Amino acid sequence: MENLAAEQSILPVFVFFGAILLLVATMLGIASVLGERKQTKTTDLPYESGIIAVGSSQVRLSVDFFLIAIFFVIFDLETVFIFAWAIAFFELGWHGYLAVVVFILILTIALIYEWKSGALNWGVKSQTARKETS
Amino acid sequence: MSEANLPFIGAILLTVVGGAAVLTWFERRLLGIWQDRYGPNRLGPFGILQVAADMLKLLTKHDWIPPFADRFVFVIAPTAIVISMLMAFAVVPFGPDHYLIDMNVGLLFFLAMSSLAVYSVMLGGLASNNKYALLGGLRAAAQMVSYEVFMGLSLMGVVMLSGSFSLVDIVEAQQDGWYFIPQFLGLYVFIIAGIAESHRLPFDLPEAEHELTAGFHTEYGGMKFTMFMLGEYCGLILLSCMITTLFFGGWLGPFFPPLVWFALKTFGFVCFFILLRAAIPRPRYDQLMALGWTVMLPITLINLVATGAIALWMNQA
Numbered sequence: 001m002e003n004l005a006a007e008q009s010i011l012p013v014f015v016f017f018g019a020i021l022l023l024v025a026t027m028l029g030i031a032s033v034l035g036e037r038k039q040t041k042t043t044d045l046p047y048e049s050g051i052i053a054v055g056s057s058q059v060r061l062s063v064d065f066f067l068i069a070i071f072f073v074i075f076d077l078e079t080v081f082i083f084a085w086a087i088a089f090f091e092l093g094w095h096g097y098l099a100v101v102v103f104i105l106i107l108t109i110a111l112i113y114e115w116k117s118g119a120l121n122w123g124v125k126s127q128t129a130r131k132e133t134s
Numbered sequence: 135m136s137e138a139n140l141p142f143i144g145a146i147l148l149t150v151v152g153g154a155a156v157l158t159w160f161e162r163r164l165l166g167i168w169q170d171r172y173g174p175n176r177l178g179p180f181g182i183l184q185v186a187a188d189m190l191k192l193l194t195k196h197d198w199i200p201p202f203a204d205r206f207v208f209v210i211a212p213t214a215i216v217i218s219m220l221m222a223f224a225v226v227p228f229g230p231d232h233y234l235i236d237m238n239v240g241l242l243f244f245l246a247m248s249s250l251a252v253y254s255v256m257l258g259g260l261a262s263n264n265k266y267a268l269l270g271g272l273r274a275a276a277q278m279v280s281y282e283v284f285m286g287l288s289l290m291g292v293v294m295l296s297g298s299f300s301l302v303d304i305v306e307a308q309q310d311g312w313y314f315i316p317q318f319l320g321l322y323v324f325i326i327a328g329i330a331e332s333h334r335l336p337f338d339l340p341e342a343e344h345e346l347t348a349g350f351h352t353e354y355g356g357m358k359f360t361m362f363m364l365g366e367y368c369g370l371i372l373l374s375c376m377i378t379t380l381f382f383g384g385w386l387g388p389f390f391p392p393l394v395w396f397a398l399k400t401f402g403f404v405c406f407f408i409l410l411r412a413a414i415p416r417p418r419y420d421q422l423m424a425l426g427w428t429v430m431l432p433i434t435l436i437n438l439v440a441t442g443a444i445a446l447w448m449n450q451a
Binding site: 009010012013015016017019020021023024027028030031032034035036037038043044046047048049053057058059061064065068069071072075076079082083086087089090093094097100101104107108111114115120121122 | 139140143144146147151192193194195196197198200201202209213216217220221224234235236242262263264265266267268269272275276279280282283286287290293294297298299347352353356357358360361419420423424427428431432435438439442443445446449
C-alpha cells in the first residue's frame with residue numbers, strides 16, 4: 001500500500017523536470033533565432049585576453065587536482081556510512097554512537113596523515129622542488 | 135499538493151527564475167549603495183527595468199559556438215546547472231501545504247541535485263577548448279568536490295535531531311526551537327560550503343577575473359552565458375531556502391502567514407550573501423582548499439560527535 005502511494009507521488013517530479021526542460025529549451029531556442037550573426041576576422045579565435053593563442057589548450061595540469069579527486073572518493077564514501085547512522089540515531093543509542101566515534105576517529109587519523117604528509121598543501125610541493133633544482 | 139499540480143509548478147518556476155532575474159538588478163543596486171554610488175538607476179522606477187533591458191540584450195546576442203569547441207557538450211553544459219538547481223526546488227517546503235513533493239529522502243535529493251551542478255562548470259570548461267576555461271573548470275571541480283564532502287556532513291546534525299530526511303518533517307520538528315542554536319557549527323559550515331558549492335563571491339575562484347579572465351565561461355556568450363548566471367542565482371536562492379528550512383524553522387513564525395515568513399527569511403539570507411560579496415575579498419586558491427580540508431572538515435566532525443553525545447545524554451535525562 002505504501003509502495004503504491006510512493007509510486008503515485010513521484011509523478012510531480014517528472015512533470016516538474018519536463019517543465020524545466022521546456023523552459024531551458026525555449027530560452028536557448030529563442031536566443032538562437034533572435035541572435036544577430038556577425039563574422040569578423042577575429043570571431044573564430046579563442047579568447048585569451050587579446051593575445052593570439054599559442055599551442056594546444058590541453059595544458060599539463062597540477063597533480064594536486066588528482067589528489068583532491070582521490071580524497072573526495074575516500075571521504076565521500078565514508079560520509080555515506082555516517083548518513084545511514086544519522087537517520088537511525090536515537091534507535092541505535094549509545095552503542096551506535098560509540099561505533100561511529102571509532103569510525104570518525106579512523107577518518108580523523110587518515111586526515112591527519114594526509115595533512116602531515118603535505119598532501120593538502122596546495123602548490124607547495126612544486127615550489128620546494130623548484131628551490132632545490134635552482 | 136501531491137498530485138501533479140501544473141499551476142503550482144508554473145508558480146515555482148516563475149518565482150525562482152523571475153526572482154533570479156530581479157536579483158541581478160537587486161544585487162547591483164545593493165552593492166552600489168554599500169559602495170557609496172548609485173548602481174543601475176536609470177530605467178524605470180529605481181532602475182528595475184534594467185532587468186528587461188539586459189534580457190533583450192542577451193537574447194539578441196550572437197549565439198556563437200566556437201568552431202574549435204566540442205559543439206554538443208558546449209551547448210549542453212550550461213543547461214545542466216539550471217536544470218539541477220531548479221530541480222532541487224521540487225523538495226523545498228514553502229509552506230505547510232505548499233510543496234511539490236514531500237520525499238522521505240528530500241535532503242539527499244537536494245544534496246544530489248546541488249552536486250550535479252559540478253558537471254556544468256567542468257564540462258563547460260573542458261568543451262570550450264580554451265586554456266583559461268580549462269583551468270577554471272578544473273578549479274571549480276576541485277573546489278566543489280572538496281566542499282561537498284562536509285556540506286552533507288554538516289547537515290547530519292539536523293537529521294540526527296529531527297530523525298528524518300524529509301524537509302517537511304525537519305521543519306515541523308523545529309516547533310520547539312529552531313536548529314540554528316544547537317547546530318550553530320553546522321550552520322556555519324553549511325553557509326561556507328554552500329557559497330563554495332555555488333561558487334559565489336568571495337569563493338568564485340573558478341571565474342576569478344584577475345587571473346583567469348572569466349574562468350570556465352570565457353568562451354560563452356549570449357543566452358548560454360545567461361544560463362550559467364541563471365544557475366548561479368538560482369543556486370543562491372536555493373541556498374537561502376535551504377538555510378531557512380533546515381536551521382531557521384522554515385515557514386514557522388507568529389502573526390504572518392507561513393508563506394510570508396518563508397519569503398521574509400529567504401530574502402534576509404539573500405541580502406546576507408550579497409553583503410558578503412561586498413564585505414569580504416577573495417582568498418587565494420590554495421587558502422581556499424586549505425580552509426576546506428584543514429578547518430571545515432575537522433569542525434564538521436567535532437560537531438557530529440558533540441551533537442550525538444549531547445542529544446543522547448539529554449534524551450536519557
